[in-house]
Amino acid sequence: xxxxxxxxxxxxxxxxxxxxxxxxxxxxxxxxxxxxxxxxxxxxxxxxxxxxxxxxxxxxxxxxxxxxxxxxxxxxxxxxxxxxxxxxxxxxxxxxxxxxxxxxxxxxxxxxxxxxxxxxxxxxxxxxxxxxxxxxxxxxxxxxxxxxxxxxxxxxxxxxxxxxxxxxxxxxxxxxxxxxxxxxxxxxxxxxxxxxxxxxxxxxxxxxxxxxxxxxxxxxxxxxxxxxxxxxxxxxxxxxxxxxxxxxxxxxxxxxxxxxxxxxxxxxxxxxxxxxxxxxxxxxxxxxxxxxxxxxxxxxxxxxxxxxxxxxxxx
Amino acid sequence: xxxxxxxxxxxxxxxxxxxxxxxxxxxxxxxxxxxxxxxxxxxxxxxxxxxxxxxxxxxxxxxxxxxxxxxxxxxxxxxxxxxxxxxxxxxxxxxxxxxxxxxxxxxxxxxxxxxxxxxxxxxxxxxxxxxxxxxxxxxxxxxxxxxxxxxxxxxxxxxxxxxxxxxxxxxxxxxxxxxxxxxxxxxxxxxxxxxxxxxxxxxxxxxxxxxxxxxxxxxxxxxxxxxxxxxxxxxxxxxxxxxxxxxxxxxxxxxxxxxxxxxxxxxxxxxxxxxxxxxxxxxxxxxxxxxxxxxxxxxxxxxxxxxxxxxxxxxxxxxxxxxxxxxxxxxxxxxxxxxxxx
Numbered sequence: 001x002x003x004x005x006x007x008x009x010x011x012x013x014x015x016x017x018x019x020x021x022x023x024x025x026x027x028x029x030x031x032x033x034x035x036x037x038x039x040x041x042x043x044x045x046x047x048x049x050x051x052x053x054x055x056x057x058x059x060x061x062x063x064x065x066x067x068x069x070x071x072x073x074x075x076x077x078x079x080x081x082x083x084x085x086x087x088x089x090x091x092x093x094x095x096x097x098x099x100x101x102x103x104x105x106x107x108x109x110x111x112x113x114x115x116x117x118x119x120x121x122x123x124x125x126x127x128x129x130x131x132x133x134x135x136x137x138x139x140x141x142x143x144x145x146x147x148x149x150x151x152x153x154x155x156x157x158x159x160x161x162x163x164x165x166x167x168x169x170x171x172x173x174x175x176x177x178x179x180x181x182x183x184x185x186x187x188x189x190x191x192x193x194x195x196x197x198x199x200x201x202x203x204x205x206x207x208x209x210x211x212x213x214x215x216x217x218x219x220x221x222x223x224x225x226x227x228x229x230x231x232x233x234x235x236x237x238x239x240x241x242x243x244x245x246x247x248x249x250x251x252x253x254x255x256x257x258x259x260x261x262x263x264x265x266x267x268x269x270x271x272x273x274x275x276x277x278x279x280x281x282x283x284x285x286x287x288x289x290x291x292x293x294x295x296x297x298x299x300x301x302x303x304x305x306x307x308x309x310x311x312x313x314x315x
Numbered sequence: 316x317x318x319x320x321x322x323x324x325x326x327x328x329x330x331x332x333x334x335x336x337x338x339x340x341x342x343x344x345x346x347x348x349x350x351x352x353x354x355x356x357x358x359x360x361x362x363x364x365x366x367x368x369x370x371x372x373x374x375x376x377x378x379x380x381x382x383x384x385x386x387x388x389x390x391x392x393x394x395x396x397x398x399x400x401x402x403x404x405x406x407x408x409x410x411x412x413x414x415x416x417x418x419x420x421x422x423x424x425x426x427x428x429x430x431x432x433x434x435x436x437x438x439x440x441x442x443x444x445x446x447x448x449x450x451x452x453x454x455x456x457x458x459x460x461x462x463x464x465x466x467x468x469x470x471x472x473x474x475x476x477x478x479x480x481x482x483x484x485x486x487x488x489x490x491x492x493x494x495x496x497x498x499x500x501x502x503x504x505x506x507x508x509x510x511x512x513x514x515x516x517x518x519x520x521x522x523x524x525x526x527x528x529x530x531x532x533x534x535x536x537x538x539x540x541x542x543x544x545x546x547x548x549x550x551x552x553x554x555x556x557x558x559x560x561x562x563x564x565x566x567x568x569x570x571x572x573x574x575x576x577x578x579x580x581x582x583x584x585x586x587x588x589x590x591x592x593x594x595x596x597x598x599x600x601x602x603x604x605x606x607x608x609x610x611x612x613x614x615x616x617x618x619x620x621x622x623x624x625x626x627x628x629x630x631x632x633x634x635x636x637x638x639x640x641x642x643x644x645x646x647x648x649x650x651x652x653x654x655x656x657x
Binding site: 107109110111113114117118119120121122124125187190191192194195200201203204205207208209210211212214215216217218219221222223225226229260261262263264265266267268269270271272273274275276277278 | 449452453455456458459460461462463464466467529532533534536537542543545546547549550551552553554556557558559560561563564565567568571602603604605606607608609610611612613614615616617618619620
């Protein structure tokens with residue numbers, strides 16, 4: 001898919017979503033009897049769900065962990081994960097872009113170091129759990145090129161204009177926004193996958209990773225919120241990135257920035273029951289492929305993810 | 316799935332979401348939990364009845380709200396989802412009351428406190444006069460979230476939801492917060508720890524609870540039989556981890572200028588570890604090497620788990636097998652109520 005068509009999709013979809021939601025809310029005024037369906041807000045089921053195994057789900061998660069780990073590794077260390085952590089089934093790819101951030105705030109540097117270690121531990125843990133069936137790292141684009149994934153995402157969010165680039169390695173603030181693009185998505189991905197895992201052992205492990213992703217997300221959101229007092233553009237940026245994610249992944253609102261709600265902060269993006277949102281695998285792929293359409297590749301994964309779960313949802 | 320089917324499904328979700336808001340507003344206005352609880356119990360009973368394998372199937376429609384819902388089947392040699400959710404509800408009462416009184420100066424409304432078991436009172440607690448407006452905003456956010464967890468669990472459990480037990484969140488020298496702070500070595504004999512005194516004490520009070528909630532929900536996750544409740548519990552788990560991440564990040568940031576705060580998190584963590592079992596399941600926020608430690612995780616990067624008994628060790632403030640103590644002077648309500656003998 002060309003970048004141009006991706007952006008058109010995003011804009012069209014955003015407008016469509018607002019229109020549809022207005023329609024839905026009108027209809028819903030008479031829909032009180034449907035209330036208990038709240039507990040099914042897990043998003044759409046995976047395609048061919050009956051054929052999905054725990055290994056398929058963990059391999060899907062492993063692709064996402066490769067992406068996160070490489071981003072944080074480059075940002076903190078200036079290098080990627082060791083080759084020994086990248087091999088496996090499917091087509092092994094390289095990392096495009098990524099470099100060390102010259103952090104100004106030592107605390108942000110310490111956060112980057114912590115998250116890098118955690119995400120690498122997730123890669124190694126999942127590879128160990130999957131054994132010989134673990135997928136190889138696919139090709140990953142974490143470049144700051146104007147045609148790269150971060151710039152496309154930032155453009156879709158309206159943070160930069162046509163032809164401009166977004167460089168998540170340029171400074172502390174851009175690094176935090178780059179991290180913001182991923183972290184909440186990881187939480188929703190693990191939550192959406194949790195009821196699909198059959199093994200209690202893997203389920204508890206997945207819950208452990210879900211919790212860690214939520215800690216990371218809170219760290220990033222809390223730091224952006226505090227820096228946003230001096231630099232309100234950061235808070236605006238989180239809302240725009242959130243809207244862009246929402247426009248990609250379907251009509252339901254599953255995302256929130258950190259702007260205040262009702263005189264309170266909004267560090268935790270939750271529904272009216274105080275629950276985190278769920279995303280299906282297809283919806284997660286919409287975001288990392290940066291497309292609202294059914295696709296097998298794009299965005300941060302130019303050749304797609306490895307494994308059996310690889311197609312984004314058609315929204 | 317075709318676009319039409321997709322839209323149909325999404326519409327159902329959105330309708331349910333909006334309908335829920337409408338219903339919750341009505342529920343809060345009326346102050347009567349009957350209709351809401353009955354619908355929730357219908358759902359719970361449906362899940363107990365249990366085809367958990369096909370989670371494409373929406374839950375059964377709620378029974379008419381005039382019908383008395385059937386009680387969940389009794390435990391047969393094991394704990395039920397209802398037992399687990401009720402255990403969680405006790406913890407949410409504790410958290411919600413602490414944040415509600417600290418952030419707003421008011422407790423939860425009476426309409427959110429009734430149920431089975433012995434209804435108790437909250438002792439202590441008062442509104443914090445925050446210095447840092449950000450901490451005040453955080454307190455208000457978490458207060459809303461925790462109250463929503465109480466309301467959500469009560470609705471999901473329905474008529475068998477437990478009442479709030481007696482809760483001690485006082486700043487008295489003989490109260491639970493002071494006992495916890497003394498166990499951590501933060502204060503000496505006869506001294507009081509007041510989590511409402513200032514921003515820092517409030518954050519440490521919050522710190523005492525938040526990571527425990529994460530480990531409790533993680534430990535309970537594989538015990539839930541209903542996929543619907545599992546996903547909901549995962550949603551609360553994530554929310555608690557967001558809260559814990561928030562509190563730890565703020566303590567870490569303030570700890571740059573006030574290193575005693577970082578020391579305090581390590582001491583509280585050690586105290587929790589000494590109560591709950593021999594294995595190390597807890598970490599403060601102090602730097603490890605060149606890294607912060609916002610996330611308490613094992614060497615695989617996974618959050619820790621606690622059993623219900625381990626969790627009760629911490630909130631009862633005892634390493635022994637007990638039915639009550641600490642933040643729950645009369646024990647929690649429900650079938651899961653004994654701490655572990657460590």
